Amino acid sequence: MTTQSTKTRSQGEFTYTPEDGRLLEVEDLYVEFHTADGVATAINGVSFELNQGESLAILGESGSGKSVTAQAIMGILDMPPAVIPQGHIRYCGQDLLTMDPEQRRKTRGPEVSMIFQDALSALNPVFPVGWQIAEMFRTHRGMNKSDALEQAVRLMERVQIPGARDRVKAYPHQFSGGMRQRIMIAVAIALDPAVLIADEPTTALDVTVQAQIMALLEELQEERQMGLILITHDLGVVADVADRIAVMYAGRLVEKAEVTDLYANPAHPYTRGLLESIPRLDQKGQTLAAIGGLPPNLMRIPPGCPFNPRCRMAQDVCRTDLPPLREVAPGRLSACHFAEEVIDA
Amino acid sequence: MGTYILRRVLQMIPVLLGATFLIFAMVFALPGDPLAGKCGERPCPAAYAAAFEEKYNLNDPLPIQYGKYIGNLAQGDFGETYNGIKVSEQLKERYPVTAKLALMAILIETIIGIIAGVLTGIRKGGFLDNLVLVSTLVVISIPIFVIGGLAQYFLGVKWGLFPVTVTSGEATVYQLLLPAIVLGSLSVAYVARLTRTNLVENLRSDYVRTAIAKGLTKRRAIGLHALRNSLIPVITFIGFDFGALLGGAIVTESIFNIPGVGGYIFRSIRSRDGASVVGAVTVLVLVYLVVNLIVDLLYGLLDPRISHD
Amino acid sequence: MTEATVAETTAPSDPHDTSDEGEVRSLASDAWRAMRHNPLFWVSAAMILVFVLMAAFPSLFTRTDPNFAVLAESRSKPGEGTWFGRDLQGYDIYARCIYGARASILVGLFTTTGTVLVGGTIGIIAGYMGGWVDSLLSRIGDVFFAIPLLLGAIIFLVSLPEFFNNNYLLVVLKVVVALVVLGWPSLARLMRSSVIQVKPNDYVQAARALGASPLRVIGSHILPNALAPMIVVATINLGAYIAAEATLSFLGIGLQAPAISWGIDISSAIVGLRTTPHMLFFPSLFLSLAVLAFIMLGDAVRDALDPKNR
Numbered sequence: 026m027t028t029q030s031t032k033t034r035s036q037g038e039f040t041y042t043p044e045d046g047r048l049l050e051v052e053d054l055y056v057e058f059h060t061a062d063g064v065a066t067a068i069n070g071v072s073f074e075l076n077q078g079e080s081l082a083i084l085g086e087s088g089s090g091k092s093v094t095a096q097a098i099m100g101i102l103d104m105p106p107a108v109i110p111q112g113h114i115r116y117c118g119q120d121l122l123t124m125d126p127e128q129r130r131k132t133r134g135p136e137v138s139m140i141f142q143d144a145l146s147a148l149n150p151v152f153p154v155g156w157q158i159a160e161m162f163r164t165h166r167g168m169n170k171s172d173a174l175e176q177a178v179r180l181m182e183r184v185q186i187p188g189a190r191d192r193v194k195a196y197p198h199q200f201s202g203g204m205r206q207r208i209m210i211a212v213a214i215a216l217d218p219a220v221l222i223a224d225e226p227t228t229a230l231d232v233t234v235q236a237q238i239m240a241l242l243e244e245l246q247e248e249r250q251m252g253l254i255l256i257t258h259d260l261g262v263v264a265d266v267a268d269r270i271a272v273m274y275a276g277r278l279v280e281k282a283e284v285t286d287l288y289a290n291p292a293h294p295y296t297r298g299l300l301e302s303i304p305r306l307d308q309k310g311q312t313l314a315a316i317g318g319l320p321p322n323l324m325r326i327p328p329g330c331p332f333n334p335r336c337r338m339a340q341d342v343c344r345t346d347l348p349p350l351r352e353v354a355p356g357r358l359s360a361c362h363f364a365e366e367v368i369d370a
Numbered sequence: 371m372g373t374y375i376l377r378r379v380l381q382m383i384p385v386l387l388g389a390t391f392l393i394f395a396m397v398f399a400l401p402g403d404p405l406a407g408k409c410g411e412r413p414c415p416a417a418y419a420a421a422f423e424e425k426y427n428l429n430d431p432l433p434i435q436y437g438k439y440i441g442n443l444a445q446g447d448f449g450e451t452y453n454g455i456k457v458s459e460q461l462k463e464r465y466p467v468t469a470k471l472a473l474m475a476i477l478i479e480t481i482i483g484i485i486a487g488v489l490t491g492i493r494k495g496g497f498l499d500n501l502v503l504v505s506t507l508v509v510i511s512i513p514i515f516v517i518g519g520l521a522q523y524f525l526g527v528k529w530g531l532f533p534v535t536v537t538s539g540e541a542t543v544y545q546l547l548l549p550a551i552v553l554g555s556l557s558v559a560y561v562a563r564l565t566r567t568n569l570v571e572n573l574r575s576d577y578v579r580t581a582i583a584k585g586l587t588k589r590r591a592i593g594l595h596a597l598r599n600s601l602i603p604v605i606t607f608i609g610f611d612f613g614a615l616l617g618g619a620i621v622t623e624s625i626f627n628i629p630g631v632g633g634y635i636f637r638s639i640r641s642r643d644g645a646s647v648v649g650a651v652t653v654l655v656l657v658y659l660v661v662n663l664i665v666d667l668l669y670g671l672l673d674p675r676i677s678h679d
Numbered sequence: 680m681t682e683a684t685v686a687e688t689t690a691p692s693d694p695h696d697t698s699d700e701g702e703v704r705s706l707a708s709d710a711w712r713a714m715r716h717n718p719l720f721w722v723s724a725a726m727i728l729v730f731v732l733m734a735a736f737p738s739l740f741t742r743t744d745p746n747f748a749v750l751a752e753s754r755s756k757p758g759e760g761t762w763f764g765r766d767l768q769g770y771d772i773y774a775r776c777i778y779g780a781r782a783s784i785l786v787g788l789f790t791t792t793g794t795v796l797v798g799g800t801i802g803i804i805a806g807y808m809g810g811w812v813d814s815l816l817s818r819i820g821d822v823f824f825a826i827p828l829l830l831g832a833i834i835f836l837v838s839l840p841e842f843f844n845n846n847y848l849l850v851v852l853k854v855v856v857a858l859v860v861l862g863w864p865s866l867a868r869l870m871r872s873s874v875i876q877v878k879p880n881d882y883v884q885a886a887r888a889l890g891a892s893p894l895r896v897i898g899s900h901i902l903p904n905a906l907a908p909m910i911v912v913a914t915i916n917l918g919a920y921i922a923a924e925a926t927l928s929f930l931g932i933g934l935q936a937p938a939i940s941w942g943i944d945i946s947s948a949i950v951g952l953r954t955t956p957h958m959l960f961f962p963s964l965f966l967s968l969a970v971l972a973f974i975m976l977g978d979a980v981r982d983a984l985d986p987k988n989r
Contacts, residue, residue: 101582103574133585141583146576149595150675151602164586196674212584381818388822393831396838507978511971513922515929516963519949527953617827621926635830636930639837647834655825 041117041136041219048220048252049075049098049137054112056093056276058323059105065323067093067107069276072350075220075252080243082255082263082284084299085273086320091256094273095224098254099139100129116220134165138218142225144205148197154208155181155193161215180211184241203234207241214245221246224256239266260299264288272296275321275331278350281358290368292359294336297367330362338363378666382659387440389655390648394436397644439648448649451638457649460634465653467541468623468630472615474546475554480608483558484601487565491600492592494570502566506559514618518552518625535627549626553618557611564607568600575599602672609665613658710907710983720979726972733777734784743774745939756957763961767947772958776965779941782934783969785851786858786924791917793859794866799909801863802870803897807878817871820864829926832857836932847938854933858920869912873905880904911981918973925966941966 056068068090075081085091096102098114100121114121116136121129141147148157158180159173168176174193181189184207197205206226213221223242227235243266246253255263263270263284270287272280272295280293291297298316318335321327327334333343342362353364361367423429430438442449448457486506490499509517525548526534532548572578573596581591620632627633631650638646670676714720733740748768757764763772805816823831835857877883883900891899927933928942936943941962948958 099583101579130585130587133583135585139583141576141580143576147580149577149581149599151598151673152595160586161584164584164590198675212580384818385821385825388819389825392822392826393834396834399838507971507974508967510974511918512963512967513925513929513970515926515949516945516959516967519945519959520963523953523956613825614827617830620830620833621930624930636833639834651826651830651834654827654830658825658827 041119041132043077043117043219046077047074048077048117049254050113050115051094051098052113052115054094054097054114055110056090056097056102057108057110059108063324066326067276067323068097069326070112071273071276071278073271073278073281075254077219077252078246078250079269080246080253080255080267082257082267082270083273084257084260084263084270086258088275088320088323089273090276091258091273092224095139095222095254095256098220099137099222100133101139131165134161134218135216136218137220137222138213138216140206140209140213140221140223140226143229144202144209145197145229147209148205148212150197153194153196154200157197158208158211158215161212165216176215177211180215181208184208184211184214184245186211202230203237206230206234206238210238210241210245214249214251217249218251220252220254222254222256225258226255227262228257228259235262242266260303272299275326276323277331277360278358279332279360281350283356286354286357292353292357292364292368293332293361294338294363294367295332298335330360338367375663375667378663382663386652386655386659390440390443390652391436393651394439394644394648395432397647398432398435400639400642400644443652448652449645451643451645457645460646461631461649461653464629464631464634464650467546467628468616468619468632470541470543471546471550471553471619471622471628471630472612474543474550475557475615476608476612478550479554479557479561479611483561484565484604486558486562487604488569488597490562491566491569491573494566499566502562506562509555509559514552514556515621515625517555518549518622521548521552522625541628541630546628549622549628552625553615553622556618557608557615560611561604561608565600565604568603569596572596572600602669605672606665606669609661609668612661613654616654616657710980714979714983717979717982719975720983723972723975723979726968727976730780730784730969730972733780735781737777737781740777741771741774743771745770745774745778746937747771756955764955764957766944766955766958767951772944772961775939775944776941776961778939779944779962779965780969782851782928782938782940783921783924783966786854787917787921787969787973789851789855790858790862790920791913793855794862794916795909795913797859798863798866799870802867803874803901803905805867806871806874807893807897807901809875813871816867820867823861824864824868826861828858828861829923831861832923832927833930833932835860836927850934850938854924854927857927858923862916862920866909866912866916869908870905873908874901877901877904907984911977911984914980915974915977918970918977921966921973922970 051074052072054068054071055066058065058067067088071090071094073081073083083091083094093102093107097107097109098121102109109122112122116132121132124132148154155174155177158177159168159170162168162173162176163170166173178190178193181193186192186204186207192200197208200208206229210226221242226242227238230238239262242253242255245251246266253266255267257263267284270280270282270284271278272287272293274295280287280291280296282292287296288300291300295316302316316335321331321334327344329342329344329346330336330339330348333339336343340362346362348360348362350358350360351364353359353361354368357368359367439449446458448461450456451460486502490496490502493499522534525531533545535545569592573592575596577599578591578596581595582588586595616631618632619628619630620636622628623630623632624636631654635647635650637643638650748770749765750768755765757772763776766772766775801816801820805813805820832854836853839853839857878901883896886896886900924933925940925942925945928935928940929946931946934940934943944962945959945966948955948962951958
């Protein structure tokens with residue numbers, strides 16, 4: 026709709042205006058899961074921000090807390106067992122965590138929207154896809170059935186579904202994986218949200234389809250000047266799309282940098298390990314260096330740096346003192362006691 | 371779709387033949403002489419006996435008797451009882467009552483069962499959830515004839531809330547209300563539990579999470595997205611249950627003295643009236659098979675993933 | 680590009696998954712672990728134990744002969760010389776409740792064993808063989824399934840020759856046979872679908888490719904994986920068969936006096952409901968508790984076997 030640098034949006038009596046283009050601020054966020062076996066700290070004091078038109082990739086392994094972060098922002102965590110003991114998630118300056126539930130609900134879709142990993146299970150199997158897209162317009166815009174369906178057709182055309190008008194009444198299982206993910210994207214961008222969160226949007230897809238979906242996301246983001254959060258475990262996927270990368274490990278941010286800086290000179294041994302495990306065309310014949318070991322159990326995170334049991338550079342201090350996330354170079358944050366050495370290496 | 375229905379109908383034929391043959395064979399084996407008592411205290415005259423046996427094909431071996439019966443049945447002739455009453459007439463009189471009773475029971479189990487299941491499913495672990503879980507367990511455990519007897523005594527006799535028995539031949543909805551509740555009580559418990567289990571499972575599903583992420587109200591996410599999927603197996607159960615209810619009517623009808631087909635079959639068995647038993651059960655099996663087919667077709671409509679091509 | 684990944688484990692990201700690495704437990708021991716912590720399991724197991732003891736050794740619970748009538752004290756209330764009072768014939772209701780357990784437990788156990796053996800075998804054969812064998816067996820199952828259990832059992836029981844009424848065991852057997860004949864298809868269907876689900880798995884195909892005999896493939900690969908749903912349904916059905924026995928006896932078609940069954944006692948008590956409700960109450964209570972125990976046990980087993988419910 027608008028591509029101006031600062032857009033003002035209003036939902037009912039509420040107005041959301043990003044200040045200096047700042048859409049989202051996550052500040053010192055904690056998420057715990059209270060289960061019968063104990064308390065697992067899934068997110069441990071995470072802070073980051075997202076600006077208009079910016080793409081931020083959050084990178085990490087399973088259990089690093091990246092998906093939980095996305096779900097916390099979206100407000101779709103199951104609470105209980107999830108508990109948010111402290112932290113802030115500000116959207117255009119307003120804290121989503123303290124917001125009235127009804128007001129927050131109205132932000133889901135028009136303001137903040139989300140794409141899920143597995144579109145087959147994320148779309149309702151018993152409703153036609155067009156109906157599921159149209160539901161956005163009917164719920165948030167109060168549109169009538171036929172107008173909403175017309176909008177759905179347009180969106181399906183926008184996300185490049187061939188024969189959109191004929192397939193608007195088809196069901197999710199009648200589409201291929203890539204097409205289903207396009208429908209998922211159509212649902213998410215239907216109301217032109219300011220922030221789009223994509224949680225592993227291509228993990229379930231074939232390689233060629235992955236590239237198409239990423240290209241579509243990038244195109245849509247530029248067209249609509251959305252703030253895009255890309256949750257992924259795959260460094261390769263985000264390299265072209267992301268502006269900045271935040272690396273998560275065991276519920277903490279361990280590195281945050283511009284994408285070019287991070288690729289050129291990682292500032293954390295974990296990030297470096299990730300980069301070394303990417304096969305490269307110019308290193309034919311070399312074995313890939315995988316990171317040994319497994320991520321820690323979130324109920325028993327080791328003292329000191331959580332990465333120390335797997336770190337090749339670990340010293341005594343790493344086993345006792347938790348390294349803070351600090352600026353190690355202009356615009357670069359790392360949570361490693363020896364970040365400077367890692368960068369120079 | 372058309373070929374599917376055709377295939378299913380064709381499949382029904384051997385099942386119907388098998389079931390009727392089974393019943394026929396068992397009734398054939400019923401001990402006792404159908405001629406006993408026909409002619410007062412004395413044995414019947416030979417000529418009468420011969421005519422009687424000829425009329426009811428009593429001298430033929432079982433398969434021939436069955437073949438003749440099925441041949442007549444195919445033409446809509448249910449035969450006569452040994453007293454010369456047309457079975458079809460009797461069935462026409464009895465079946466509407468039982469059908470009314472079973473439909474009322476279905477209605478009760480659907481409404482109460484689904485409401486209870488939803489209320490407990492959305493508040494899993496709450497007070498109401500536990501209350502319903504325990505009470506459904508109790509209802510499932512107490513056999514229907516005990517529930518029937520107790521309900522009749524307390525609700526009917528002692529507190530006078532419902533009519534105690536069906537007095538006239540024409541059973542009214544009001545008179546059938548208590549029997550229908552008793553007949554449906556077991557199924558209410560099953561429907562409530564099934565709804566709850568499915569709802570709890572679906573509430574955790576990805577598409578309900580999507581619905582919340584789409585900014586839908588909780589009411590819409592649960593009441594439309596989760597419930598729509600949860601009710602598919604419930605509706606299937608209710609459909610299949612119709613046959614069981616017709617069978618279960620035998621106990622309920624005997625407790626409440628309802629002139630339906632259950633009591634009719636029961637009395638016919640006791641009086642060794644084969645034609646009535648076979649006729650009534652045949653209709654029962656036929657209704658069961660047709661209802662099953664309808665449920666299967668309905669299933670395809672409710673769940674677009676099922677295709678009947 | 681796809682290989683450019685972190686050491687991503689195959690499991691989806693799940694913060695609840697906090698079990699220790701490498702700690703692999705088998706389904707059975709996992710289920711047992713879950714069941715041990717379920718009070719429902721212990722309550723139902725204790726109740727079943729009591730009922731089984733009652734059935735096997737009624738003299739442990741009472742010294743009174745259930746067929747010893749004190750007509751003068753007919754219809755006496757609980758506490759008037761006996762715990763549960765006396766019925767119309769002057770029998771001690773407590774003793775009859777104890778002795779009534781035998782019929783119920785025997786019918787329940789035998790019928791369940793019978794349906795599991797018959798239904799299970801037919802289900803395995805149909806599921807494993809497939810093709811026309813499957814079609815034929817499934818249609819035969821449909822035939823029996825189409826006849827309502829209670830109704831079919833009534834006709835079956837009435838049509839059995841007098842021979843079966845000769846002694847107690849034969850009468851019990853008669854009821855069991857009726858229920859097995861009409862009850863096996865549901866377990867056969869269940870078993871068939873489990874087998875069909877398990878059969879295409881790689882380990883089963885591998886075993887077949889390596890030349891294992893069908894019996895061995897079924898016994899060591901298919902059965903252990905298809906058994907769980909069967910156990911659950913069979914346990915719950917056991918309760919249902921106890922109720923069915925009582926219903927048949929109630930209708931005067933199953934066991935008949937002088938045999939002792941809760942169903943018979945309930946049937947004879949229901950006429951005196953207004954004046955002597957205790958005559959109805961106690962046998963009904965015993966019957967309901969017995970049914971409840973097996974249904975609860977089935978629930979507990981299912982919860983333990985189904986990881987989704989944990």
